[in-house]
Amino acid sequence: MNSGGMNARIGYIAFNTFREAVRDRVLYNLIAFALLLSGAAILVGEVSIDIERLVVVNLGLTAVSLFGVIIAILIGIGLVSKEIEKRTLYTVLSRPVRRWEFVVGKFFGLTGTLVVNTFFMAVGVFLALLYVAHKFEKMDAWVLVALYFIVLQFLIVCALALFFSSFSTPLMSAVFTFALFVIGSLAEDLRGFAIITQGVAGLLAKAIAYLVPNLSALNMINQVAHGDAIPSRLILYNTVYALLYSAMAISGAVLIFQRRNLK
């Protein structure tokens, strides 16, 4: 099998995953809800004189992040386990498809879905911004960077959901992934706690603090809501971090899935 065929197969699996997600009604309900929240931000903004922009960006981006994570977890946890349970995998893996190609294809399919979703939800946020400010300002460009960081968060959450889904039930995968999302959102606090703790507890806290995904570093919503700039170095660091973390989680998923018996 040549690498062209390999890349093509990953692409076909990714496209099928994307197609499955966009034909799911749950997805539209979630997007509609996120857009509704962006709209509601306008109302909240209007009662908060002079801080309309802050409220719209804060609420809008939080809605994008939260609903994106919900979609990532809801779809991600079923990516592998649902295919095993429903036995749709049998007719895929009985073709010249390697197991790792399947996992990677599924990951790309889901991240593709989330990128498209984020685009539509982001359009909603920018329309709300335009409504309250009547024009775009230079600092709105940082909102785009914050959105990019949100997408990086999705990448990590997708990879984690896929990792748990490769060996556990959908329900347990959802619990694990959501727990890691919450802990990861508090990663900076956890790291601070690890520094001031001594002994075995300190070592344990350090290990956990660096093992969980540092999602708080990817949350720039508050800064951009206040119109603060984001250093370009942080964009680079965050990109590398998110890609490496996702790659590790996907590698873990592949290693487990390679050995799994599909009963």
Added chain:
Amino acid sequence: MAAIEILDLEKSYLVGFWRKRPKVALRPLRLTIEEGEVFGFLGPNGAGKTTTLKLLMGLVFPTAGTARILGRDMDDPQVKSQVGFLPEQPYFYDHLTARELLNYYGQLSGVPAKGRSARVEQMLARVGLSDSAGVQLRKFSKGMLQRVGLAQAILHDPKLVFLDEPMSGLDPMGRREVRDLIQQLRHEGKTVFFSTHILSDAEALCDRVGVIHQGELRGVGAVAELTSETQGRVEIVFFAEKVPAGLANLGAETRVSGDMVNAVLPEQQQDAALDLLRRERIQLISLTPVRRSLEEYYIQKLRPAEERQEDERREENRKGASV
């Protein structure tokens, strides 16, 4: 060249929550299927048929042993482009239409883009789904899904086709169509390995059958040979309204239906029985050796080891006596 060479493939699972213990799903299996052969893998539910197919497809991993498929190691991904597989009670992506699903599988199997659509349409027509090609699979009946399953198994023109219970869930018409399809595959020179517990299908289609029970291959044989073996008994049919006296003395089991009598008796008594009928001026309709049905062979292979040995001893004695 052998299409499939199974070399002591075996599988056991660990079961239990606290104290895990191995449960044998397949005892060491050694079996060779020749190219162009239609092979029926027979056995009751839970016998190990599906486990064998899953092992060959790389869906589960063997505890020991290996297999060669079309001359290559079964782990070689190249093998898969030459192999088609229909799982038992197949379930497909129900968000796709039949046409989309086949196109997707065509892509994964490496069917060239040029001509892929035409091939998909051809397969849809072959399984009688052209009219439903644009309908999402979630609206398909069980029988229609089975047809889609067959279409995807032969879509990429494989040399070897594995079918796990291909007739299950089908109505009599559907079963007949599947039988015709397997016949066509045979004419095209494909090797077909299919599992079933419907013996009439196996008898009608297979060159050879293997019987598996409790994870153990109990016997393999050519259908023609298995069913041509006589039981050392003959069946005589003649016109009469009652059984002639003296036939019972020859060890005949008789059945009267209307003006016909059907008598089954040992081969050695055949001449004596015919003399009797001649003496009584009874008109003979037919005399045929009693053949063993595939069902009898199957049932025999499913019996416990001691009973099977006893059967075999009796069979040997009978053959010895008749020589």
